[in-house]
Amino acid sequence: MDSEKEEAPVNWVATILFLVTGSIALIVVPAYGFMYGFDLFEWLTFAAFLFFSGTGITAGYHRLWAHNAYEAHPIVKYWLAFWGAASVQNSILVWASGHRTHHRYVDSKEKDPYSINRGFWFAHLGWMVRHYESSQEDFSNAKDLQRDKVVMLQHNHYLKFVFASTILLPMILGFLNGDVWGTLLLAGFFRLFLNHHFTFFINSLCHMWGKQPYTDTNTAKDNPVLALFTYGEGYHNFHHFFQTDYRNGVRWWQIDPTKWLINFWSRIGLAKNLRRTPAFKIREAMVKMQFQRAETSLQKVSNTADNSWKTVMENEYRQFLATMDEWTQLRGEWMKKQRENLTQKRESLMAKFDTSTVKSRFKELEYALRLQQDRLKQFNRMLATA
Ligand SMILES: [Zn+2]
Ligand SMILES: [Zn+2]
Structure with a gap:
């Protein structure tokens, strides 16, 4: 030993x-x-x-x-x-x-x-x-x-x-x-x-x-x-x-x-000052793991499986990554706006308007991500039983 x-x-x-x-x-x-x-x-x-x-x-x-x-x-x-x-x-x-x-x-x-x-x-x-x-x-x-x-x-x-x-x-x-x-x-x-x-x-x-x-x-x-x-x-x-x-x-x-x-x-x-990981970071980690698992199961059954699965799943994942990018970018903008809100009082009305637009888009993307995550989960389950 x-x-x-x-x-x-x-x-x-x-x-x-x-x-x-x-x-x-x-x-x-x-x-x-x-x-x-x-x-x-x-x-x-x-x-x-x-x-x-x-x-x-x-x-x-x-x-x-x-x-x-x-x-x-x-x-x-x-x-x-x-x-x-x-x-x-x-x-x-x-x-x-x-x-x-x-x-x-x-x-x-x-x-x-x-x-x-x-x-x-x-x-x-x-x-x-x-x-x-x-x-x-x-x-x-x-x-x-x-x-x-x-x-x-x-x-x-x-x-x-x-x-x-x-x-x-x-x-x-x-x-x-x-x-x-x-x-x-x-x-x-x-x-x-x-x-x-x-x-x-x-x-x-x-x-x-x-x-x-x-x-x-x-x-x-x-x-x-x-x-x-x-x-x-x-x-x-x-x-x-x-x-x-x-x-x-x-x-x-x-x-x-x-x-x-x-x-x-x-x-x-x-x-x-309780430290919390942003929800989107947690979701990102989970979806990445699910995609990785789906990919591994796909490779295992690649001989018998319908190839269209793979295409569909890869599209899902690409879509997810694009949503994630957009989200990260919007989040950055939103946080910048919030900082500006603190320093530039004159523009606060404009900034507030922008913030709310970004915020609602942010919510939409969050929802889209959740749906994509669910679909990936389903793929994983289907592949597990294939
Ligand atoms: Zn520890
Ligand atoms: Zn440990």
Whole structure:
């Protein structure tokens, strides 16, 4: 197998952490539950800790710090730094820097710190239990984070954050409830075990299992089942293509609790400048993928298929590209007009008139694109059954 895998020295801190939390979660917790039982308070604390630490990673470590997908109020930042630490996945700085490397070199066996091309186990957990070269700490891609006070505070006092959130807080809550150990075991250890593996699914299963509606240039997949366990991060194909978007499940109906949480914060003034990919960019990516798929299926059945299909489909695609061009151009004009509106008040009446014309044409083209996309989809389906 991989020679580096044999040679890289064991990371004992991580190895012992996973062994200890794993055995407590799988042996001690069930034994304790069998002997003493867990009460409602303990289960509710467990659920709250699971959600807070999970979203500490997804809304905090990942979308806020690794990708700058929105700006958060200091209250939210401290909250996320605290609960992110409860996930015991290293400091924000280390995590976000490694994650930026993952995006930049995704799937590279040498450079992607959790490359799926080194196997499920490596991407899930193996990459952390040895000191691999691919996961050496180097913060040259995280200078912005080194200027962030909250990030540096958490980085410099990381173990205190971990102790306070994972050990001390469950013990205090348990003490108040009359059973220190029950709360510590459930909200501290069992929660951490689940929290770890739910997050690790994003690096392992989300690069193996699911669909690729936006790009097939990397292994990331969209998977609604995994989104349930990962607070929305299961829409990983979208995320790898549009990484600065604060949403991973971009459609309104896609389960993405992290997106809802950030949205909620923005409504009450705790988050702002939520970054969204323009809808036409998303559609462009989808149509391109559909065309590519149709082309591949056409090639497969080229001997038996009616050649006119190919002509029709190619015409559709050409039409789509032309619409796309026109749209992009109009959009540019529209945005220019909007800028002029701000600077040239005298011409504002004229500009406003122009803007509305462009706007309605823009809407028309958007509709035309949607129809073309539907037709391409139908072609793909027809070809799949041919
Ligand atoms: Zn990924
Ligand atoms: Zn990411």
